[in-house]
Amino acid sequence: MSGIGTGYDLSVSTFSPDGRVFQTEYAQKAVDNSGTVVGLRCKDGVVLGCEKTIISKMLVEGSNRRTYAVDRHAGMAVGGVAADGRQIVNRASSEAQQYKSFYGDIIPGHVLAERTASYVHLFNLYWYLRPCGSAALIAVYDRDGPQLYLVEPSGTGHRFFGTAVGKGRTAAKNEIEKLKLEELTCRQGVLEIAKILHNVHDEEKPFEMELAWICDESNREFQRVPADMVTEANTKAKAAKDDSDMED
Amino acid sequence: MFRNQYDTDVVTWSPQGRIHQIEYAMEAVKQGSASVGLKNKTHVVLATLKRAPSELSAYQRKVFKVDDHMGVAMSGLTSDGRSLCRYMRNECLNHRYVYESPMPTTRLVRQIADKAQVNTQRSWKRPYGVGLLTAGSDKTGPKLFYNCPSGNFYEYRAMAIGARSQAAKTYLERHFEAFDGCTVDELIRHALRALSASVTDGELTAANCTVALVGSDTPFVILEDDDLEPHVAAFKDQDDGADGGDAGEMAVDGQAAGAGEADDAAPMDT
Amino acid sequence: MLARPTSHSSALGPGCAGPSLANPVSFDAPPKHQAQQPTSGAAPFMVEPSALAHQGGGEPTKRTQVPYVTGTSVLGVTYKDGVLIASDTLGSYGSTKRYKSVARLKKVNASTIIGAGGELSDFQYIMTLLDELTTDDYCMDDGVVLSPREIYNYMTRVMYNRRNKMDPLWNSLVICGFQDGKPFLGTVGMIGTHYTDEHVATGFGNMLARPLFRERHHPDMSEAEATKLLHDALRVCYYRDKNSINKFQMAKATAEGVTISEPFSLETNWEYKHFRDPTLNAVGAW
Numbered sequence: 001m002s003g004i005g006t007g008y009d010l011s012v013s014t015f016s017p018d019g020r021v022f023q024t025e026y027a028q029k030a031v032d033n034s035g036t037v038v039g040l041r042c043k044d045g046v047v048l049g050c051e052k053t054i055i056s057k058m059l060v061e062g063s064n065r066r067t068y069a070v071d072r073h074a075g076m077a078v079g080g081v082a083a084d085g086r087q088i089v090n091r092a093s094s095e096a097q098q099y100k101s102f103y104g105d106i107i108p109g110h111v112l113a114e115r116t117a118s119y120v121h122l123f124n125l126y127w128y129l130r131p132c133g134s135a136a137l138i139a140v141y142d143r144d145g146p147q148l149y150l151v152e153p154s155g156t157g158h159r160f161f162g163t164a165v166g167k168g169r170t171a172a173k174n175e176i177e178k179l180k181l182e183e184l185t186c187r188q189g190v191l192e193i194a195k196i197l198h199n200v201h202d203e204e205k206p207f208e209m210e211l212a213w214i215c216d217e218s219n220r221e222f223q224r225v226p227a228d229m230v231t232e233a234n235t236k237a238k239a240a241k242d243d244s245d246m247e248d
Numbered sequence: 249m250f251r252n253q254y255d256t257d258v259v260t261w262s263p264q265g266r267i268h269q270i271e272y273a274m275e276a277v278k279q280g281s282a283s284v285g286l287k288n289k290t291h292v293v294l295a296t297l298k299r300a301p302s303e304l305s306a307y308q309r310k311v312f313k314v315d316d317h318m319g320v321a322m323s324g325l326t327s328d329g330r331s332l333c334r335y336m337r338n339e340c341l342n343h344r345y346v347y348e349s350p351m352p353t354t355r356l357v358r359q360i361a362d363k364a365q366v367n368t369q370r371s372w373k374r375p376y377g378v379g380l381l382t383a384g385s386d387k388t389g390p391k392l393f394y395n396c397p398s399g400n401f402y403e404y405r406a407m408a409i410g411a412r413s414q415a416a417k418t419y420l421e422r423h424f425e426a427f428d429g430c431t432v433d434e435l436i437r438h439a440l441r442a443l444s445a446s447v448t449d450g451e452l453t454a455a456n457c458t459v460a461l462v463g464s465d466t467p468f469v470i471l472e473d474d475d476l477e478p479h480v481a482a483f484k485d486q487d488d489g490a491d492g493g494d495a496g497e498m499a500v501d502g503q504a505a506g507a508g509e510a511d512d513a514a515p516m517d518t
Numbered sequence: 519m520l521a522r523p524t525s526h527s528s529a530l531g532p533g534c535a536g537p538s539l540a541n542p543v544s545f546d547a548p549p550k551h552q553a554q555q556p557t558s559g560a561a562p563f564m565v566e567p568s569a570l571a572h573q574g575g576g577e578p579t580k581r582t583q584v585p586y587v588t589g590t591s592v593l594g595v596t597y598k599d600g601v602l603i604a605s606d607t608l609g610s611y612g613s614t615k616r617y618k619s620v621a622r623l624k625k626v627n628a629s630t631i632i633g634a635g636g637e638l639s640d641f642q643y644i645m646t647l648l649d650e651l652t653t654d655d656y657c658m659d660d661g662v663v664l665s666p667r668e669i670y671n672y673m674t675r676v677m678y679n680r681r682n683k684m685d686p687l688w689n690s691l692v693i694c695g696f697q698d699g700k701p702f703l704g705t706v707g708m709i710g711t712h713y714t715d716e717h718v719a720t721g722f723g724n725m726l727a728r729p730l731f732r733e734r735h736h737p738d739m740s741e742a743e744a745t746k747l748l749h750d751a752l753r754v755c756y757y758r759d760k761n762s763i764n765k766f767q768m769a770k771a772t773a774e775g776v777t778i779s780e781p782f783s784l785e786t787n788w789e790y791k792h793f794r795d796p797t798l799n800a801v802g803a804w
Contacts, residue, residue, distance in 0.1 A: 009263065032265065084399075
C-alpha cells in the first residue's frame with residue numbers, strides 16, 4: 001500500500017495503519033537514489049569506495065568529499081545527502097573524542113557504530129525533525145581487528161563483511177557476494193571496489209572514485225587510498241569492463 | 249488534490265526522497281543578481297552585478313570582506329548572506345586571537361556549510377536563501393568555494409551563481425583551463441566578460457558591478473566605481489576591438505600589454 | 519577545527535572543557551534567541567559563577583595552589599638548520615626523586631615539539647588538548663596542520679585564560695619546531711607570559727644555563743656545536759639543581775621533521791675544588 005495522498009506519510013511521528021513510518025522510508029529513498037558507496041571488510045583491513053558523479057568540470061578534483069576520518073583508527077563513507085552525512089561525521093568524531101577523554105582509550109568499533117546509530121535514530125523520533133537522508137559506512141580498526149558497519153537513516157546499525165548503498169547497491173551486493181572476503185587483501189579489495197563501481201555506474205556521466213581504507217599498510221590509520229593506487233585500479237577496472245563488454 | 253503536500257515544510261521528505269523546501273531555497277539564489285568567481289595560481293577574483301531597488305537609491309552591496317585573506321560574494325537573500333558573513337568575520341577574528349594566524353578557508357567554509365545544514369533539519373527554521381562564493385588565500389593557496397542553501401559546499405576553479413548565471417558559466421567553462429596562466433588583470437577581465445553575459449538590462453558599468461580580489465600577497469580588496477573604471481574601460485576596449493565572440497581570445501593577448509599600463513594605478517596593486 | 523564540544527571550549531575559552539555554543543545540536547523545542555558565541559577563545563573576562571561561590575558563604579572553590587609532581591628546567595637552542603631542546607626525565611615529589619623516567623619532551627605534530635617543567639599532571643592535560651587539535655587536523659585531511667608558531671600562540675592563550683580564572687596550569691613550557699625554512703623556539707610561563715628567542719630556558723635553567731647560552735650561542739652554529747652547548751648546560755644544571763637527575767632526553771626539529779632521542783646520561787666530574795670544599799668562598803657558612 002502506498003502512503004502517498006493518505007496523509008500518513010507527512011510526519012516522522014505518524015504511523016500508517018499498517019505500521020510503517022513513511023517519512024523514514026522516504027529518507028532512505030534519498031540514499032537509494034544517489035551515488036553508490038561500497039564497503040569491504042578484507043582479511044587485513046577495511047576498504048570504502050564512493051562513486052561521485054562530476055557535476056561540473058570546473059570543480060576542483062577530489063573536492064566534494066564523501067569519506068571522512070572520524071578518529072585516527074576510524075572513518076566513514078557517506079551515501080545520500082552529503083550535508084546530512086557531514087553532520088553524522090561530526091557527531092561520530094565528537095563521540096570518538098569524548099570516549100577518549102573519558103576512558104583514555106580509543107573508541108571500539110561497536111561503541112562507535114551504536115552511538116552513531118543512536119544519533120541518526122534521534123531524527124526519527126520528533127515531529128519537528130526529519131530523518132537524515134544519508135547512510136554511513138563505518139570502517140574501524142581496533143584491538144578486535146578490522147570492522148565494517150552500516151548505519152541507515154532509520155537508525156539501524158549492522159556489522160557487515162561487505163555491503164553497498166546507493167543507486168547500484170543491488171548489483172554491487174551481488175558482486176560482493178562472489179568475493180572471498182576472508183582471503184582478500186585490502187590491496188586487492190581496492191581493485192574489486194573499483195571494478196564494482198565501474199560496473200554499476202551508468203555510462204553517460206563522468207565520475208570520480210573516492211577510496212579510503214584502514215589496514216596494516218595505512219598504519220592502521222584511516223586514510224585516503226594513495227592517488228597512484230586509485231589511478232591504477234581505475235585503469236584496470238576500466239580495462240576489465242571493456243573486456244567483458246566485448247564478450248557480450 | 250492540486251497542492252503538493254510535501255513542499256511546505258523543511259522536515260518533510262517527498263516520496264521520491266527529496267525535500268522541496270531546500271530546492272525552493274536554492275531557487276532563491278537564482279533570483280539574486282549574478283556573482284562570478286575565478287582563480288589563477290595565486291589570486292582569486294570575485295565579481296558581482298548589483299541592483300538598486302529604485303533610481304533614487306544606492307546599489308545593494310553584495311561583496312563583503314571577511315578578513316584580510318578572505319571575502320565573500322553572494323546571490324540571493326543578501327540579508328541571510330550578511331548574517332553568515334558576520335559569523336565568518338567572528339570566526340576569523342577568534343582564530344586570529346587564539347592562533348595569531350588567518351583561518352584556513354576550507355575549515356571556515358565547512359563550518360558555514362554545517363551551519364546551513366542545521367537550518368534544513370529543524371521545523372522552526374528555514375534554509376538560508378543565499379548562495380555564497382567564498383574567496384580565500386591561505387597557506388594552501390588561493391581557494392574558491394560555493395556554499396549552497398542545502399548545506400553542500402563545492403570547491404571550484406571558476407563558478408557563476410545567480411540570475412542568468414548559466415551564460416556566465418558557459419563563458420567560464422570555455423575558458424577556465426587558461427585561467428591558471430593569466431595575470432591578475434586578465435583574470436579581472438575574464439570575470440567582467442563572464443559577468444557581462446549575465447547582464448539583464450543595460451550594460452556592464454563601473455556603477456553596477458563590483459570586483460574583489462585576494463591573493464597570496466594581496467589582502468582582500470573591493471574595487472568599485474572609480475577604482476573599477478579602468479578595468480571596465482579596458483574590458484570594453486577589448487570587446488570593441490574584437491571582431492566577434494570567439495576572437496576574444498586573440499584580443500586578450502593583443503591588448504593585454506596596452507591595457508596593463510592604465511591598470512598600474514589601480515589600488516589592487518598595492 | 520569543528521564546531522563541536524571539545525576541551526577547547528568556546529564558552530569558557532582555550533584550555534577549558536565545555537560546550538561549543540556556535541553550532542549547538544538541539545533536539546528540544548525552538549531555542550530562545552542567543553547572542554552568537556565564538557567557537558574559539560575570546561572570553562578572557564568571563565567570570566565563572568563558582569569562583570564567586572564563597573562570597574555567598576559556601577566553601578571556596580579549590581584550585582591547584584601547590585604543584586605536587588614536578589619537572590625542572592627545559593633548555594632550548596636554535597642552530598644553523600634547526601632547533602634542539604633538552605630536559606632531564608625526573609618527576610619530583612617535593613624534593614623526593616619519585617619518578618625517574620618521565621618523558622617531558624613530547625611530539626605534537628610533524629613539525630612541533632613541546633617540553634614542560636612544573637606540575638606534570640597539568641602537562642598531561644595540556645597534551646590531551648594538543649592531541650585533540652592534531653587529531654582534528656588529521657580528520658579534516660585538508661592539508662592544513664598547525665604550525666609551531668600557532669601551537670605556541672595557542673598555548674599562550676590557554677595559559678593566560680586559565681590564570682584569569684584563578685586556576686592556572688602549573689607549567690613552564692618550551693615549544694620548538696621548524697617552520698617556513700626557519701627554526702622556531704619559544705617559551706610560555708604558567709600565567710601566560712611568553713617570548714621567542716634564539717635560546718630559551720625555563721625555571722632554574724633560566725639562571726644556570728642562559729648565561730652559558732649568551733656567551734657561546736650564535737644562530738649559525740652547527741648541530742654538533744649546539745649539542746655540545748646543550749650538554750654543557752645540562753651538566754651545569756645537574757650540578758647545581760638538586761631536583762634533577764643525570765638522565766636526559768634531547769629533541770631535534772629540522773626541515774626533515776622532529777625526533778626525540780632515547781634517554782642518555784652525561785659524564786660528570788665532582789672533583790672540582792669548589793665541589794670538594796663548598797664553603798671555600800662562602801664566608802659565614804659551615
